[in-house]
Amino acid sequence: MTPFAKAALATLATRGVQAIIVALIVGIVSFAMMQALPGDAAYRIAAGRYGYDMMDAASAEAVRIELGLDQPALVQMWTWLKALAQFDLGTSAVYGTSVAEEIGAQLGYSLLLAAGAVITSLLIALPVGIVTGLRPGGVLDRMTLAVSIFLRAIPAFALGIVLVLVFAVQLKLFPVAGFKGASNLVLPSLTLGLGLAAVSNRVVRDAVAEAMSADWRLFARTKGLSARLTLTRHVLRNASVPVVAYIGVQLAYLIEGVVIVESVFAWPGIGHALVHAIFGRDIAMVQGTALVLGLTYVALNLCIDLACRGIDPRGRAA
Amino acid sequence: MSLLEVTDLAVAAGSLQLVDGVTLDVRPGEVVALVGESGSGKSLTALSVIGLLADSLRITRGSIRFDGVPVHGAGGQDMADLRGNGLAMIFQEPVSSLNPLMPIGAQVAESLIVHGRASAADAAQQAVRMLGRVGIPDPERRAHQLPAELSGGMCQRVMIAAALISRPRLLIADEPTTALDVTIQAQILDLIRDLAEEEGTAVLMITHDMGIVAEMADRVCVMYGGRVVEQGDVHDIFRQPRHPYTAMLLRTIPRLDHPPKQELFAIPGNVPSPRNWPQGCRFKTRCDRATAQCDATPALSEGAHRVACFHPLSEGMT
Numbered sequence: 001m002t003p004f005a006k007a008a009l010a011t012l013a014t015r016g017v018q019a020i021i022v023a024l025i026v027g028i029v030s031f032a033m034m035q036a037l038p039g040d041a042a043y044r045i046a047a048g049r050y051g052y053d054m055m056d057a058a059s060a061e062a063v064r065i066e067l068g069l070d071q072p073a074l075v076q077m078w079t080w081l082k083a084l085a086q087f088d089l090g091t092s093a094v095y096g097t098s099v100a101e102e103i104g105a106q107l108g109y110s111l112l113l114a115a116g117a118v119i120t121s122l123l124i125a126l127p128v129g130i131v132t133g134l135r136p137g138g139v140l141d142r143m144t145l146a147v148s149i150f151l152r153a154i155p156a157f158a159l160g161i162v163l164v165l166v167f168a169v170q171l172k173l174f175p176v177a178g179f180k181g182a183s184n185l186v187l188p189s190l191t192l193g194l195g196l197a198a199v200s201n202r203v204v205r206d207a208v209a210e211a212m213s214a215d216w217r218l219f220a221r222t223k224g225l226s227a228r229l230t231l232t233r234h235v236l237r238n239a240s241v242p243v244v245a246y247i248g249v250q251l252a253y254l255i256e257g258v259v260i261v262e263s264v265f266a267w268p269g270i271g272h273a274l275v276h277a278i279f280g281r282d283i284a285m286v287q288g289t290a291l292v293l294g295l296t297y298v299a300l301n302l303c304i305d306l307a308c309r310g311i312d313p314r315g316r317a318a
Numbered sequence: 319m320s321l322l323e324v325t326d327l328a329v330a331a332g333s334l335q336l337v338d339g340v341t342l343d344v345r346p347g348e349v350v351a352l353v354g355e356s357g358s359g360k361s362l363t364a365l366s367v368i369g370l371l372a373d374s375l376r377i378t379r380g381s382i383r384f385d386g387v388p389v390h391g392a393g394g395q396d397m398a399d400l401r402g403n404g405l406a407m408i409f410q411e412p413v414s415s416l417n418p419l420m421p422i423g424a425q426v427a428e429s430l431i432v433h434g435r436a437s438a439a440d441a442a443q444q445a446v447r448m449l450g451r452v453g454i455p456d457p458e459r460r461a462h463q464l465p466a467e468l469s470g471g472m473c474q475r476v477m478i479a480a481a482l483i484s485r486p487r488l489l490i491a492d493e494p495t496t497a498l499d500v501t502i503q504a505q506i507l508d509l510i511r512d513l514a515e516e517e518g519t520a521v522l523m524i525t526h527d528m529g530i531v532a533e534m535a536d537r538v539c540v541m542y543g544g545r546v547v548e549q550g551d552v553h554d555i556f557r558q559p560r561h562p563y564t565a566m567l568l569r570t571i572p573r574l575d576h577p578p579k580q581e582l583f584a585i586p587g588n589v590p591s592p593r594n595w596p597q598g599c600r601f602k603t604r605c606d607r608a609t610a611q612c613d614a615t616p617a618l619s620e621g622a623h624r625v626a627c628f629h630p631l632s633e634g635m636t
Contacts, residue, residue, distance in 0.1 A: 215414040221370050223429040223480060224402025233428075234417050241419075312419060314466050 008306060015302045019295055026294040027084065027287060031077045034283050042069050044281040048094040067093055067283075080287060089291070090284040092277075099288040103270060107292060109179065110258055110269035113192070116185050117254060117261075118247065120193025121200055128197075129204020133239070136209040144201060151198035156257045160191040160264040177266040188265045192257045196250055203246045207239035214238070241312045248304035255293055319386065321346045321520050322367065322488055327380035329362050329371065336375070336592050337362050338544040341618060344488060349514065349521040351531040351552070353567070354541035355589050360524045363541070364490045366390070367522075368407050369397040385487070402429035406481035407490040411497050412473035416465040423449065423461025426480045433484070448479040452509060471502035475509065482513055489514060492524045507534055528571050532556060540564050543600030544592065550623035560623065560630040563601045599627070 034041070042064035046055045049063070064070050068079065083090055089099040132141040151159070167187060168176040174186045211217060212235060220230045259271030266272065270289050277285035320343040329337035337359040344350045352360045365371050367382055369389065382390040384405065389397060406429075409415045416425055426448055427441035436444060442461070449457035452475040465473055474494060481489055491510060495503040511534060514521050523534055531538055531552065538555045540548040540563065548561040559565040569583045587604040590596065598615050602608035607629040618626040 215409060215411050216417045218370060219407075219409060219415040219477065219480075220417065220428070222368055222401055222407040223484075224398055224400075224432050225428070226398055229432060234420070237419055238417065314418065314464060 004309065007309060011302065011305050011309070015298055015305070019298045022294045022298055023084070023291055024081075026290050027081060028077065030287055030290040031073075031080065031283075034278075034281070034286055035073050037278075037281070039281075041281040041283065042067070045093045048280040048282070063093075080284075084291075089288040092285050093282045094277075094280050094285075095282075099284050102273065102285065103288055103292050106268060106270040106273050107296075109267060110262065110271060111296075112185065113188055113262065113267060113269055114254055114258055116189030117192030117196060117257070120189045121196035121250075124193065124197040125201035125204050129201040129243075130208050130236075130239075132201070133205040133208025134212065136205070141205070144205075148198045148202055151194050154195075156191055156195050156260050157264050159194060160188070160261055163187050163191055164264075177264075179268050184265075184267075188261050188267055191261050191264070192254065195257060196254065200243070200246055200250065204239070204243050207242045208235065211235040211239045237311065241308065244304065244307050244311060248301055248308075251297055251300050251304070255297055259293075320344065320383075321385060322522065323381075323383040323386075324363065324367065325381045325383075327363060327366060327382065328378045329359070329366055329375055330378045331375050334592055335378075335595075336544055337366070338595075339380070340541065340544070340546050342539045342546060342549065344520050344522055346487065347514075347518045347520050348536040349511070349523060349534050350537045350539060351535035352522060352524045352539050352541060353526065353528070353531055355526055357589050357591065358541040359544040360541050361492055364407065364492055364522065364524055368401060368405055368490060370401075399433075402484050402486075403433055404487045405490070406484060406486035406488075407492065408474075408477045408481050408494050410493040412477050412494075413465060413470055413497075415477055416473055418465055421462050421464060422468065422476045426461075426476060426483055429480065429484045435484070444483060445479070448483045449476070451513070452476070452479040452482075453505075454479070471498055471506065474498060474502075474506050478506075478509060478513070482517065482519065485517055486519060488520045488522065490522045490524070493526070494523075495530070496525075496527075503530075510534075528567055540567070543590065543595055545600065545626065546618060546624075547601065547627065548623075548625045549618070550625075554623050558631070560625040560632070561601075561627050562605045562607050562629075562631065565631055 040060065043055075043060045045067070046060040046063045049055070050059060068076060080090065089103070091098055092102060095102075128144055132138070132144050135141060154162075164176055164187060167173045175184050178184060217230055217234060220234050221227070225233065255271075258269065259274060261267070262269045262272035263275050270292060274286065274289040274293070276282075277289060322342075322344040324340055324342050327337055327340040328335060340359065340363050342350070342352070342363075352363065354360045362371065362375070366377055367384075367389075371377070377390055380390075381388055384400060389400060416422065423442060423445045427436075427438075427445035430436040430441040430444060431438060435441075446457045446461050449461055454460050454472060454475055460468075465476070468476065478494075489510070494510065495506050498506060507530060510521065510523075513519070521534075523530070525531060535552045538548075538550060538552050539546055540555075540561065542563050548555065548559065548564045555564060556568065559568055563585075566583075566585045570585065572582055585604060590600065590603065596603050598613040599605070599608070602612040605612070609629065611628045614628075616626045616628050618624050
């Protein structure tokens with residue numbers, strides 16, 4: 001077995017254990033938070049099923065008995081965890097459909113949006129960061145710093161609404177919301193991507209600036225490499241190590257952002273479903289989506305780990 | 319004829335003069351030591367020669383000729399042709415001067431490849447041979463290792479291999495042993511001297527260590543405050559230093575034949591920073607022979623043993 005494969009396996013094992021711990025914690029915390037919400041869950045679920053004007057105290061009581069909401073909280077949680085151990089996420093309290101199937105249909109859309117956001121952020125952050133990193137302290141550097149602070153300071157939902165007002169309502173370049181085709185992907189990706197790029201362009205800039213002032217860069221120049229060749233052969237690869245690692249740090253922002261931006265753009269993804277489920281007190285759906293979000297976070301982090309190992313061979317032998 | 323001829327070189331950062339009239343020459347195959355304290359301008363002189371001064375620095379005066387051809391001001395392309403071809407350089411920090419992500423074999427082979435002097439496969443083979451010549455054990459295997467897997471002394475050998483694989487006519491060595499253990503220093507100096515002799519490579523050795531000068535150099539060039547103050551054959555300078563600064567430098571070498579526990583000699587005062595260089599002779603503030611005449615700038619005398627001083631020491635005065 002190559003050292004790389006061995007290290008990759010070790011990473012995989014660590015992340016596997018981490019995934020189990022995350023599943024437990026997310027399950028317990030999200031359950032506790034659903035319990036802590038004010039109001040009668042059975043009443044809200046019944047309203048979700050039959051409509052507010054069609055339900056009464058009797059139907060709420062029926063729901064309470066059916067879903068076991070009358071049982072102690074600890075018993076309910078134990079039931080959920082037991083089912084989870086058999087890979088059963090249960091059924092939606094409101095729609096009666098399988099939670100796993102619902103999530104299966106939505107997760108793809110969320111991943112599409114997340115990928116769109118990361119690609120957008122890289123399309124912005126890489127060129128901007130490289131150009132400013134080559135001339136740190138220059139006019140462009142200071143300008144992009146100001147724009148970065150501005151964009152980072154705006155919450156994603158506000159930026160999303162501004163983009164919709166300008167590009168969808170006024171200029172009519174892109175659709176306002178929903179998902180009918182690729183053009184729907186542009187504004188939500190841009191909303192999230194700008195937020196991500198606001199920080200990552202500075203990370204790219206710092207990484208490039210540091211690599212440009214490294215001793216090994218000067219030594220490469222003495223060997224007769226042109227400035228351009230030194231950049232492509234030496235500087236960019238070294239600079240990419242912290243940049244890729246930082247994408248891992250941004251995953252938390254990304255997942256949080258997906259939930260919010262999906263709601264703003266009525267995107268048919270898992271984040272939108274989560275918000276809906278919380279309002280409808282659809283406990284099984286909330287538990288299921290929170291769990292999948294947590295596990296997606298672990299899985300994406302694993303990808304970042306492997307990518308880092310691919311770029312930076314140091315420590316592979318160890 | 320001289321291989322390298324630097325005449326009245328001046329380097330400035332903005333309005334701040336850092337090197338102010340350096341004249342020196344290196345003949346084919348000889349070792350010239352460029353001596354001076356930190357801030358005397360010796361490294362800047364070397365970087366001017368190889369054409370890799372930082373963007374903030376400018377050559378404001380003087381000429382540099384390599385093999386009779388002016389290099390300063392000649393287009394950037396000519397300079398890149400010369401680097402890693404006729405001219406090579408090694409640095410003080412061997413570990414940080416190697417790209418941490420690139421196997422050492424590839425870094426040694428690089429100058430051959432960028433100058434189109436060997437195919438990739440041929441260059442890799444030559445690199446392994448060169449690694450063997452600089453004393454890397456098991457070069458075949460080591461060529462695939464990263465700098466982090468090698469000690470500092472080994473990294474300096476790798477840098478020497480990368481510089482000498484192109485068979486340069488002049489090697490600039492900027493304090494190549496300062497960062498190394500004393501026991502390793504001697505090995506590295508021997509290696510540089512032996513390889514340079516075998517290949518007929520001239521060496522411009524930058525150092526502040528008079529012990530290294532005595533061991534390595536054919537001729538010496540002493541710098542102070544951005545200027546050359548004395549230049550001549552190593553025997554002449556050690557037997558009869560003419561500039562008071564050179565004489566004091568020589569007195570700073572601890573000697574085994576001195577009585578024990580005797581206080582070590584230190585040159586009184588501090589090196590003035592370029593902002594506070596005195597008018598006229600820059601050493602006058604620390605010199606015991608200074609007079610009113612020293613308010614004028616002394617010119618470097620002509621001949622084999624040259625000195626820039628109004629009151630040089632003569633035979634029998636040290």
